[in-house]
Amino acid sequence: MKITRQAFLALLAAAARAFPRPRRMAMAIDLAKCWKDRGCTRCSQACHAAHNVPQIPDRRREIKWIWKDRFENAFGEESASPAVAGAPVPLLCNHCEHPACVKVCPTGATFKRASDGLVMMDEHRCIGCRYCMAACPYGSRSFNWSDPRPFLRTIDPAYPTRTKGVVEKCTFCAERLARGGQPACVEVCPPKAMVFGDAADPSSAVAQLLQTRHAFRRKPELGAGPNVFYLL
């Protein structure tokens, strides 16, 4: 079969339209900016309010989507020089390139979205086996050990609540992205320490930052390919 050059190019263009270049959503967190106010908890407050994340007093059973931990706990004892030891680092799901949680999930309740790389949760399919919690190398996942609703002071009707017995985590605010918005934490951060966007698009702000600044990730040796980057 012969095909003219023109037809071939038209075919290519059609294919490009049919299969748009997948985006790779990523976040860069500028720690120097974040540390302007080390006691700030605006990001987790905004996130947890927007997603009906309960405040559970028993710390062992807590549910958290984004929180802060000490630098040495986030990056390992040996990477914490005295200058940064003890400094709080925002932690959240890394929406890994090769997410262990997706690999192990026996039901597909956690999955990686092909169009933009978000690692998503279907809480209606989750059987609560917690295999994903055993697999995630970053402790990004929380389990509803009991019914979360009694621990919600206010319920935002715009976002579903969860039942007991399922796992949940940060979704990079898929619901806000769908409306063309930014993640809640990014939007609320007073010093604008977080930058979010498509890392596969060289002109995006996040791609530019990753080009020009020293960026590092948690546990790079595991090969999970986290899409949350830290800048210093």
Place this chain on the structure above:
Amino acid sequence: MTVLAKAMLGGRAYRWWLTALAAAIVTGVLLWLRQWHQGLAVTGMSRDVAWGLYIGQFTFFVGVAASAVTVVLPYYLHAWRAFARVVILGELLAIASIVVSLLFVLVDMGRPDRLLNVLLHPSPSSLMFWDMLALAGYLALNVIVARAALAAEIDGAPPATWTRGLVLLSIPWAVSIHTVTAFLYAGLAGRPFWLTAAMAPRFLASAFAAGPALLILLCGAFRYDIGEEALCKLRLVMTYAMTANVFLALMEVFTAFYSGIPGHAAPYSSWTWLSGGFAAAALALALGRSRYAPAAVFASLAIDKGVVLIPAGFIPSPSGAVTPYIPTAVELGIVLAIWSVGALLVTILFRVAIAARELDAGASPQCLAS
């Protein structure tokens, strides 16, 4: 079939035994309903230690199930006639153990009502998918084989020839169930305590020690004479397998501590050392041919694999936290109930098998008179 009916009847001690098991099971069901109602918050598990006793016990009993191969393989592949009286017990023990291990998975689930999602949305990238397939297949194989063997025995006929192929298939299948179970843990990049190529070999070694140990104990409990030679050989298998298990455990200790990688040494808490000490003591008893060796081997492995291995994998947490895990009374009650289901199954299945055997041998079923 009246023999089978008789096998179900028994003396006073037997009736008390059944009553105790039934009480434990009913209590467990009530506790499980409470867990269902209040959520897994009634257990000692936490965000940091996401699996505990339930998954530990699941792992241990998959091993006991796989260990049927220690009697099936010598008997069918090497024609060790000494195992003629015990091979059916090994297969029946495998059936009971698979049921027990599946129950442990069920009670660990946050949403057991969605169990079928595993089948409705099969996910071949998950080892749990393969583990469920392997366990279901192994259960089916053993049910078919054991049923055919029992039926033949009751009719006084040799087992049907078509069962031989299934028996042979059950040998690699047994190895596969415990290998896949080890892979559940050994493939997780973020859990250094489990991330070891020695996990599957060690699982097999400890299973092939715990299984024969339990068989010896059960034959004693049922006052079922399998013959001096069979007993000797079972003890031999148990001792060699336990030696291999302790050897492999020492290899793990060497790698963790000589390499000096902090995350690899951290899971070695006092519990890990304590259960390792138990295992070493049990091995010493086995090597010294103590009559307590089977009990010690079984108990030490039930602790090492069934209690310590799983929570230890969660230490430290991904951000370096050490969160203690202490099972609650509810959890212990549910574990006890599932053990009781296993004990009930073994009681019934073994009595039937032994009654059929005595009938076959033309002897009076003495052991049933208790």
